[in-house]
Amino acid sequence: MxxxxxxxxxxxxxxxxxxxxxSAARADGTPSSWNWQLVSAGFSPDGGNVNSSLPSLFAASTSDVYLTGCYRCLFRWNGTTFSSQTQPAGANRYTVSGAPGSAIYSAGQQGYQSGNLLQFNGTTWTNVLTTGGELFNTYVAPDGGVFVVGDGTFYRNTGIGFNSVNTGLSTAFNTDRLLAVTGFSSNDVFMGGYNGRILRYDGTSITSMNTGVNAAFVAMDGTSASNLFAVGNNGIVMFFNGTTWTQLPSLGNVGLFGVKALGPNDVLVSGENGLLARWNGVSWTTINLGTTNRLGAISTPDAGKTLFIAEATYTDVRFRLGSAVFAPTTVPxxxxxxxxxxxxxxxxxxxxxxxxxxxx
Structure with a gap:
């Protein structure tokens, strides 16, 4: 049928x-680690030993990196090769910095006990500010405002040229130096320097903040005005929660020269003897880069997926490039x-x- x-x-x-x-392994969030490689400029700058300098760099993108931190050295890396940058008159170049989509700036020394600020427009470096004291660092705000610190001095340019803002500090050579500057808008800028000093600018005036330490702050970075870090000598790292500054556990008797905040309770610091350490909100973890050279500025163009860390030997300034590794996350x-x-x-x-x- x-x-x-x-x-x-x-x-x-x-x-x-x-x-x-x-389930599937998915890579997202903050990198768990980085794969590192050494990228050397392969140059011997004038001035002999550069290991006493603070190596600095700024990564505008993963294939456009600017490197300095020694006598008259200013280099650009295109992802493959370096090119020496033609500069106006000047001497020591201390830092190079910028912001996404902005011009790039290099603060430094014009001559003995005088400073200058160079601006790069993509083609040419131009001297846009000359001062009686040396200049050490620059912050570019999201709205394009440019802020520069030096020997007790603070300069701003919010579109009508640079002008000085009174800090209340001595402008004598090497007395009340401001070495670090960062911010979150043209009306919220932080700067740090000698004698544990951190100042805050609100767009009109400057106020002094109490840190309770006697360190020389060299670098500052944060993700917001309530997640801000400052590093300096003697392994000192300070954290600002929006109200007060507190000291994180010391990293030992070592100079710290670079800091990069990747998120809440996640910050990287670099310093002498090849030190690179990461804070998770509770404790430090050291990252072995296989070097004992001085490590300086840390820069990332893509929220930590690619890291660039400046490094100084006795003969050149170079950098380490880190490519993100994500810990697999099991997602049902x-x-x-x-x-x-x-x-x-x-x-x-x-x-x-x-x-x-x-x-x-």
Whole structure:
């Protein structure tokens, strides 16, 4: 006797088997580590030993990096090769910095006990500020405002040229130096320097902040005005939560020269003897780069996925490039249901996602 296909389906016994949740390894969030490589400029700058300098760099992108931190050295890396940058008159170049989509700036020394600020427009370096004291660092705000610190001095340019803002500090040579500057807008700028001093600028005036330490702050960085870090000599790292400055556990009797905040409770600091350490909100973890050279500024163009760390030997300034490694995160996917239909003529197996079962 023949039985139609329709009758087989209608007489089938359906058994639903709920399979366990499937999972997949997904890479997201903050990098868990980085794969490192050394990139050397291969040059011997004038002035002999550069290991006493603070190596500095700025990564405008993963293939456009600017490097300095020694006598008249200013180099650009295009992802493959270095090119020496033609500069106006000047001497020591201390730092190079910028912001996404902005001009790039290099603060330094014009001559003995005088300073200058160079601006790069993509083609040419131009001297845009000459001062009686040396200049050490620059911050570019999201709205394009440019702020520069020096020997007790603070200069701003919010579109009408540079002008000086009174800091209340001595502007004598090497007395009340401001070495670090960062911020979150043109109306919220922080600067740090000698004698544990941190100042805050609100767009109109400057106020002094109490840190409770006597360190020389060399670098500052943060993700917001309530997640800000400052590093200096003697392994001192300070954290600002928006209200007060507190000292994190010391990294020992070592000079710290670079800092990069990747997020809340996640910051990298660099310094002497090849030190690179990461803070997770509770403790420090050191990262071995295989060098004992002085490490300086840390820069990332892509929120930590690629890191660039300046390094100084006795003969050149170079950098380490770190490519992100993400710890796999197990992410559960929706469970699947297997429908087994048993009929007189055979077995039919259908796979469907749970949400599709009701429509079968």
């Amino acid at each position: 023949r039985i139609s296909t329709l009758r087989i389906v209608r007489s089938a016994v359906a058994i639903a088997v709920l399979a366990g949740p499937m 996917e929706p469970a699947t249901t297997v429908l087994v239909a048993l009929g007189l003529a055979g077995v039919m197996v259908v796979r469907a996602r749970r949400r599709g079962v009701g429509s079968v």
